[in-house]
Amino acid sequence: xxxxxxxxxxLKVAVVGSGNWGTAIAKIVAENAxxxxxxxxxxVEMWVFExxxxxxxxxxxxxxxxxxxxxxxxxxxxxxxxxxxxxxxRLPANLHANPSIEDAVKDSTLLIFxxxxxxxxxxxxxxKGKILPYARGxxxxxxxxxxxxxxxLFSETIGKTLGIYCGALSGANIANxxxxxxxxxxxxxxxxxxxxxxxxxPQRSPTSSQVDLVxxxxxxxxxxxxxxxxxxxxxxxxxxxxxxxxxxxxRPYFHVRVVNDxxxxxxxxxxxxxxxxxxxxxxxxxxGDNAKAxxxxxxxxxxxxxxxKFFGATIDQRxxxxxxxxxxxxxxxxxxxxxxxSAKHSVERNLPxxxxxxxxxxxxxxxxxxxxxxxxxxxxxxxxxxQFPLFTAVYRILQGTMQVAEIPSxxxx
Amino acid sequence: xxxxxxxxxxLKVAVVGSGNWGTAIAKIVAENAxxxxxxxxxxVEMWVFExxxxxxxxxxxxxxxxxxxxxxxxxxxxxxxxxxxxxxxRLPANLHANPSIEDAVKDSTLLIFxxxxxxxxxxxxxxKGKILPYARGxxxxxxxxxxxxxxxLFSETIGKTLGIYCGALSGANIANxxxxxxxxxxxxxxxxxxxxxxxxxPQRSPTSSQVDLVxxxxxxxxxxxxxxxxxxxxxxxxxxxxxxxxxxxxRPYFHVRVVNDxxxxxxxxxxxxxxxxxxxxxxxxxxGDNAKAxxxxxxxxxxxxxxxKFFGATIDQRxxxxxxxxxxxxxxxxxxxxxxxSAKHSVERNLPxxxxxxxxxxxxxxxxxxxxxxxxxxxxxxxxxxQFPLFTAVYRILQGTMQVAEIPSxxxx
Numbered sequence: 024x025x026x027x028x029x030x031x032x033x034l035k036v037a038v039v040g041s042g043n044w045g046t047a048i049a050k051i052v053a054e055n056a057x058x059x060x061x062x063x064x065x066x067v068e069m070w071v072f073e074x075x076x077x078x079x080x081x082x083x084x085x086x087x088x089x090x091x092x093x094x095x096x097x098x099x100x101x102x103x104x105x106x107x108x109x110x111x112x113r114l115p116a117n118l119h120a121n122p123s124i125e126d127a128v129k130d131s132t133l134l135i136f137x138x139x140x141x142x143x144x145x146x147x148x149x150x151k152g153k154i155l156p157y158a159r160g161x162x163x164x165x166x167x168x169x170x171x172x173x174x175x176l177f178s179e180t181i182g183k184t185l186g187i188y189c190g191a192l193s194g195a196n197i198a199n200x201x202x203x204x205x206x207x208x209x210x211x212x213x214x215x216x217x218x219x220x221x222x223x224x225p226q227r228s229p230t231s232s233q234v235d236l237v238x239x240x241x242x243x244x245x246x247x248x249x250x251x252x253x254x255x256x257x258x259x260x261x262x263x264x265x266x267x268x269x270x271x272x273x274r275p276y277f278h279v280r281v282v283n284d285x286x287x288x289x290x291x292x293x294x295x296x297x298x299x300x301x302x303x304x305x306x307x308x309x310x311g312d313n314a315k316a317x318x319x320x321x322x323x324x325x326x327x328x329x330x331x332k333f334f335g336a337t338i339d340q341r342x343x344x345x346x347x348x349x350x351x352x353x354x355x356x357x358x359x360x361x362x363x364x365s366a367k368h369s370v371e372r373n374l375p376x377x378x379x380x381x382x383x384x385x386x387x388x389x390x391x392x393x394x395x396x397x398x399x400x401x402x403x404x405x406x407x408x409x410q411f412p413l414f415t416a417v418y419r420i421l422q423g424t425m426q427v428a429e430i431p432s433x434x435x436x
Numbered sequence: 437x438x439x440x441x442x443x444x445x446x447l448k449v450a451v452v453g454s455g456n457w458g459t460a461i462a463k464i465v466a467e468n469a470x471x472x473x474x475x476x477x478x479x480v481e482m483w484v485f486e487x488x489x490x491x492x493x494x495x496x497x498x499x500x501x502x503x504x505x506x507x508x509x510x511x512x513x514x515x516x517x518x519x520x521x522x523x524x525x526r527l528p529a530n531l532h533a534n535p536s537i538e539d540a541v542k543d544s545t546l547l548i549f550x551x552x553x554x555x556x557x558x559x560x561x562x563x564k565g566k567i568l569p570y571a572r573g574x575x576x577x578x579x580x581x582x583x584x585x586x587x588x589l590f591s592e593t594i595g596k597t598l599g600i601y602c603g604a605l606s607g608a609n610i611a612n613x614x615x616x617x618x619x620x621x622x623x624x625x626x627x628x629x630x631x632x633x634x635x636x637x638p639q640r641s642p643t644s645s646q647v648d649l650v651x652x653x654x655x656x657x658x659x660x661x662x663x664x665x666x667x668x669x670x671x672x673x674x675x676x677x678x679x680x681x682x683x684x685x686x687r688p689y690f691h692v693r694v695v696n697d698x699x700x701x702x703x704x705x706x707x708x709x710x711x712x713x714x715x716x717x718x719x720x721x722x723x724g725d726n727a728k729a730x731x732x733x734x735x736x737x738x739x740x741x742x743x744x745k746f747f748g749a750t751i752d753q754r755x756x757x758x759x760x761x762x763x764x765x766x767x768x769x770x771x772x773x774x775x776x777x778s779a780k781h782s783v784e785r786n787l788p789x790x791x792x793x794x795x796x797x798x799x800x801x802x803x804x805x806x807x808x809x810x811x812x813x814x815x816x817x818x819x820x821x822x823q824f825p826l827f828t829a830v831y832r833i834l835q836g837t838m839q840v841a842e843i844p845s846x847x848x849x
Contacts, residue, residue: 195725195726195729195730195733196726197724197725197726200724200726205723205724205726205727206723206726206727206730206844207724207726207727207729207730208726208729208730208733208734275844275845275848276844278730278844278848310618310619311610311613311618311620312608312610312767312768312771312772313608313609313610313613313618313619313620313621313764313768314618314619314620315767315768315771316608316620316621316760316764316765316767316768316771317608317619317620317621317691317760317764319764319767320608320621320758320759320760320763320764320767321621323758323763324758327758341757344754344757344758344763345733345736345737345740345757346733347729347730347733350733350736350757350763351726351729351730351732351733352729354725354728354729354732354733354767355725355726355728355729358725358728358729358771359725431619431688431689431691432688435688435691
């Protein structure tokens with residue numbers, strides 16, 4: 024590729040977060056930054072929440088010259104391995120672990136967010152005003168924030184807090200498998216207003232290049248819409264468009280499709296967990312593969328309907344039925360994911376699912392049970408429970424007011 | 437329901453075929469005919485290819501008064517069980533086994549075809565001119581007839597031969613599970629020209645009720661189109677429309693969605709077997725659930741593309757992505773179907789798939805391997821192999837000119 028591109032500056036990438044999935048994604052973008060130095064700075068920053076780690080004496084990374092606990096960032100930068108959160112995986116040498124989030128993001132044009140969702144707001148507030156005003160973001164955080172009042176996309180929370188545009192990445196991916204370079208696919212959704220030079224022109228966006236306002240649509244019952252002033256990327260940078268994102272994320276073992284539908288990609292990742300509970304119950308009942316496929320199909324249709332009802336203006340239903348973030352992630356989650364397995368066990372052992380959460384997940388709540396309750400409170404407030412019979416059945420079964428055996432008759436129409 | 441409907445005559449149903457799936461479907465339509473006598477004759481005919489059966493002395497159906505081999509139709513009518521092809525399942529008393537196909541179909545308004553595809557043409561020629569000229573058909577025969585020259589739908593073969601309109605039924609169904617009333621879903625596609633009173637009006641059909649011509653589009657490279665004169669159903673019959681078909685096929689354990697897209701429903705049932713081979717290979721490689729979901733998603737997209745390229749005028753891509761005949765049947769076939777299992781074994785044991793066919797299937801060819809070869813010869817002739825990389829990869833792996841490990845790079849784009 025070389026550095027003969029027509030742009031005076033290059034895109035600099037920072038990954039915010041360094042857990043299991045954060046480090047796996049950082050590995051990918053660092054590999055691609057090194058392979059595409061015509062548009063990317065080779066060095067990629069990864070913010071690491073600093074902690075001390077002990078290196079065991081039998082570890083290949085043990086260094087007798089270094090005694091006692093060591094800083095995780097130092098270990099990563101010395102050994103090129105995140106020994107704590109992604110052990111056994113060699114990271115590219117151009118990936119730099121940085122304990123200072125401000126330093127990691129300060130001159131980056133592309134911020135990749137990959138941290139537990141409960142830390143998003145706090146983290147964004149910490150770097151607010153300390154990033155390039157024309158930076159762009161990609162959220163790799165699964166799911167959405169649903170409550171009785173409305174649905175927020177994490178990408179919108181990030182975008183609103185920082186005053187930047189933020190897209191989303193989601194797909195049928197398991198961090199460890201991606202890190203081991205087992206083949207999978209993912210979806211990236213990115214659809215900023217047409218203001219960056221050579222950015223793709225989604226049909227529904229304004230065509231004028233003078234636009235500097237993005238309307239973040241925070242969907243709630245009050246119809247509140249937050250507006251954020253966006254700054255265009257200076258023209259001496261390569262444009263941050265679908266092509267650039269594909270070059271940053273696509274690997275031979277990690278196939279990327281870039282689409283425009285941020286809401287669809289995000290809500291798929293939340294709602295599929297609700298469907299996975301139903302699939303697990305049906306399998307636990309021993310009803311066979313066809314019944315399971317039926318409940319998955321009905322669930323997929325309710326995901327489409329949910330998107331259409333609440334994000335109708337911006338959603339593309341093919342995100343659910345054709346993309347990795349949709350149908351493929353649903354298939355994976357209903358094959359062996361945690362929600363599916365726990366639901367299956369709960370039927371097989373005739374235990375409420377909270378018992379499984381207590382005994383097998385150390386009391387941690389399943390994402391599917393949380394989302395099912397949140398989605399139901401929202402649907403109930405909208406008076407729409409009966410338009411989503413499978414989601415409603417899942418909620419009622421969790422509440423103990425419906426039996427799994429009633430699913431077919433309840434969703435029959 | 438009673439018999440207080442506004443119509444002087446009722447719809448009479450005959451099932452042509454009485455194998456495993458034929459008998460399971462006959463059970464359903466007989467149950468529904470008995471429950472909906474306002475529009476259906478209660479008695480349902482089922483044509484049975486006559487043969488002699490021996491009833492074992494320890495069978496509950498053994499009758500010491502009857503010595504030696506008995507006729508299968510007599511046994512079915514006496515015991516209400518198809519002891520040969522669907523043993524252990526109680527059939528409704530209003531289902532009549534008839535050894536004479538001419539007698540079974542002669543005054544039936546609805547003919548349900550459910551027999552092995554190699555017998556379709558011969559059977560239709562046998563009853564040609566001996567049925568009601570305004571009868572309608574539903575083909576429950578899976579798949580399509582593909583060769584180098586083109587693709588024929590079995591429903592079209594039936595319709596052309598008999599001079600009637602024929603729809604199709606296909607879904608994620610296993611005969612024995614449906615017979616045992618395990619819950620599943622299916623798709624029925626039915627879209628005749630708008631000539632029967634109160635028939636649904638598909639947007640693409642002529643709106644005049646005077647139409648008496650149906651163009652059966654036999655898709656081949658010569659562009660041949662066969663036309664068949666259709667007779668309207670007399671107005672003293674209840675109309676044969678989506679509602680009537682739902683009342684005839686939908687059961688609490690067998691959920692039916694009726695759509696217009698006959699081609700989509702039919703070709704899904706063939707192409708999913710090709711995808712199931714790829715899913716089996718990927719699983720055999722131990723690449724994990726995400727790789728399998730990826731190959732299924734890519735396969736689903738090629739099914740959509742295939743429909744769009746070759747049946748573009750009549751196809752609805754949602755048939756593939758939203759209906760039981762599409763995505764759900766694909767999921768089932770990639771979970772535990774014969775094609776999937778054989779492909780998985782062939783990788784795990786490092787044997788060509790023909791070896792598996794020989795040793796585990798008594799030399800019977802898998803539907804998926806046959807279809808993969810047929811589809812490839814057609815695509816090759818169209819010069820379109822590279823637009824269907826997964827289908828092409830499956831063919832080449834079967835031919836031994838590509839390795840399973842090459843799938844990700846071959847379909848990468």
